[in-house]
Amino acid sequence: MQALQLFGDRDLRLVDLPPPPPPGPGEAQVRVRAVGLNHIDVWGLRGMAFARRKLPVVVGAEGAGEIAALGDGVTGLAPGDRVAPYGALTCGCCRACRDGRDNLCEDVGGVLGFHVDGFAREFVNLPARLLVPIPDGVSFEDAACAPVAFGTVQHMLFDNAGLMPGETILVHAGGSGIGTAAILMAKAIGCRVITTVGDDAKAARAAALGADHVINYRTERFEGEARRLTKRKGVDVVFEHVGAETWAGSLLCLKRGGRLVTCGSTSGVSASINLMQLFQQQYRITGSFGCRLANIRDALAKMAGGLRPVIDEIVPLAEFERGLGKLEHRQVFGKVIARIG
Numbered sequence: 263m264q265a266l267q268l269f270g271d272r273d274l275r276l277v278d279l280p281p282p283p284p285p286g287p288g289e290a291q292v293r294v295r296a297v298g299l300n301h302i303d304v305w306g307l308r309g310m311a312f313a314r315r316k317l318p319v320v321v322g323a324e325g326a327g328e329i330a331a332l333g334d335g336v337t338g339l340a341p342g343d344r345v346a347p348y349g350a351l352t353c354g355c356c357r358a359c360r361d362g363r364d365n366l367c368e369d370v371g372g373v374l375g376f377h378v379d380g381f382a383r384e385f386v387n388l389p390a391r392l393l394v395p396i397p398d399g400v401s402f403e404d405a406a407c408a409p410v411a412f413g414t415v416q417h418m419l420f421d422n423a424g425l426m427p428g429e430t431i432l433v434h435a436g437g438s439g440i441g442t443a444a445i446l447m448a449k450a451i452g453c454r455v456i457t458t459v460g461d462d463a464k465a466a467r468a469a470a471l472g473a474d475h476v477i478n479y480r481t482e483r484f485e486g487e488a489r490r491l492t493k494r495k496g497v498d499v500v501f502e503h504v505g506a507e508t509w510a511g512s513l514l515c516l517k518r519g520g521r522l523v524t525c526g527s528t529s530g531v532s533a534s535i536n537l538m539q540l541f542q543q544q545y546r547i548t549g550s551f552g553c554r555l556a557n558i559r560d561a562l563a564k565m566a567g568g569l570r571p572v573i574d575e576i577v578p579l580a581e582f583e584r585g586l587g588k589l590e591h592r593q594v595f596g597k598v599i600a601r602i603g
Contacts, residue, residue, distance in 0.1 A: 325381030412561035506530030572596030
């Protein structure tokens with residue numbers, strides 16, 4: 263089978279590998295049809311975590327496909343069923359897993375495509391409990407946005423930030439995969455959305471997507487504009503995933519008692535914080551990583567209801583690295599998807 267393996271820093275190769283063996287008890291073999299590209303793939307390409315993983319590794323942290331075969335003891339699934347797999351090898355046994363808090367697993371075996379072999383290959387064997395059925399009418403390409411992009415946003419906005427209808431939210435990097443998803447999900451419940459983008463072309467597309475106010479952060483100070491747009495009250499929620507470049511300004515955008523939820527640090531991993539500002543303004547800051555299995559189900563249900571992800575480009579597997587380059591240089595609006603087969 264064809265697979266895309268990372269051998270070292272920016273050394274990505276399309277290779278032929280033996281297909282996996284028949285699935286074991288409790289497993290399913292999935293024929294991968296689409297892979298979503300994410301910043302975690304960019305981090306891997308740059309060499310992050312090489313000390314903690316064995317190379318070469320098959321890349322791709324997010325995918326969708328159909329069941330090719332089932333191992334003994336698997337119920338509720340059948341060959342041909344379309345599924346979106348969870349992107350981490352959780353244990354399924356610890357208290358967090360039993361409580362449905364999968365992304366807090368106490369004995370996780372790694373993130374697929376980063377620590378262990380991922381989805382950029384034709385077939386993969388996985389525990390059947392990690393597969394979420396894809397509803398009718400949702401394409402493989404759209405479904406491949408659910409396990410990381412849509413699932414992450416669902417977890418951030420509703421589990422962690424507790425976003426409510428009528429609130430005002432600042433969404434950073436509104437042209438990114440998760441930024442576009444956050445705009446769509448917030449507008450779907452009647453929120454006022456302010457978003458930041460890096461150029462005027464993205465500004466026009468973000469406005470067309472439904473954002474109420476779009477700030478080009480290269481020509482305007484986003485924190486000043488957000489305060490002006492809210493008559494100096496500030497926003498209820500900041501959706502943060504940029505990191506060091508936007509951290510201080512994001513806190514200035516919050517209203518008293520506002521919530522900031524963050525899942526990324528693409529511009530740097532370290533930032534300072536004014537503790538007096540934190541406690542006097544009673545901010546609530548929440549870190550968010552990945553999502554729960556239930557978030558993927560909710561994300562797919564929203565897609566089936568018409569809330570479709572924004573896809574910038576669909577590329578063949580052989581052009582995966584070019585797609586990552588678009589992400590790395592912020593030349594995308596929405597998601598890049600690699601199609602297999």
